[in-house]
């Protein structure tokens with residue numbers, strides 16, 4: 001079974017980023033994926049460069065075990081959050097190379113984290129991940145979820161689910177024998193003689 005995990009770059013007790021990712025994970029589950037929200041509040045993580053704690057390995061294992069990853073970030077001062085970047089910096093190719101990644105941005109203001117998601121795309125490229133084309137942004141996040149954490153706007157909920165669905169579908173496709181055989185042929189293809 002395809003497995004999709006989500007990492008939220010907010011440690012707030014009431015986090016719209018986690019709420020948004022929960023909806024995106026539903027989209028992955030709707031397409032047959034096993035899903036898990038990896039809540040960084042449950043991990044005792046050092047800052048990158050400090051000695052690893054046991055929870056660093058636990059985080060790496062959770063992501064290594066996944067075929068696809070959803071990354072959600074609040075917009076902090078026009079960028080993605082340091083919490084998420086630090087978690088990513090504690091990981092690397094072993095966790096991300098060749099995997100599908102979907103992005104979700106959440107902001108207090110009107111932009112929804114569009115700029116930060118462009119930055120995260122660059123980070124994921126450096127991790128050799130495949131970032132799916134769809135992404136979802138949640139502007140004015142404090143108005144977008146009810147007391148139970150459910151989205152109040154159907155269109156926004158659909159866009160979030162679509163990101164999760166794309167990650168689940170491309171992850172499954174990527175593992176198919178046909179895709180694996182194409183990738184193997186790609187690796188051994190001779191150079192374009194016309195180039």
Ligand SMILES: Cc1cc2nc3c(=O)[nH]c(=O)nc-3n(C[C@H](O)[C@H](O)[C@H](O)COP(=O)(O)O)c2cc1C
Nearest residue numbers: 010012015016017074075076077078107108109141
């Ligand atoms: C340090 C900090 C910086 C922020 N900077 C921005 C910003 O530049 N633009 C914006 O629209 N919202 C900004 N916000 C608001 C957050 O994006 C918003 O509260 C979001 O819901 C936080 O995510 P969370 O609910 O998952 O914790 C900022 C919040 C904090 C705490």
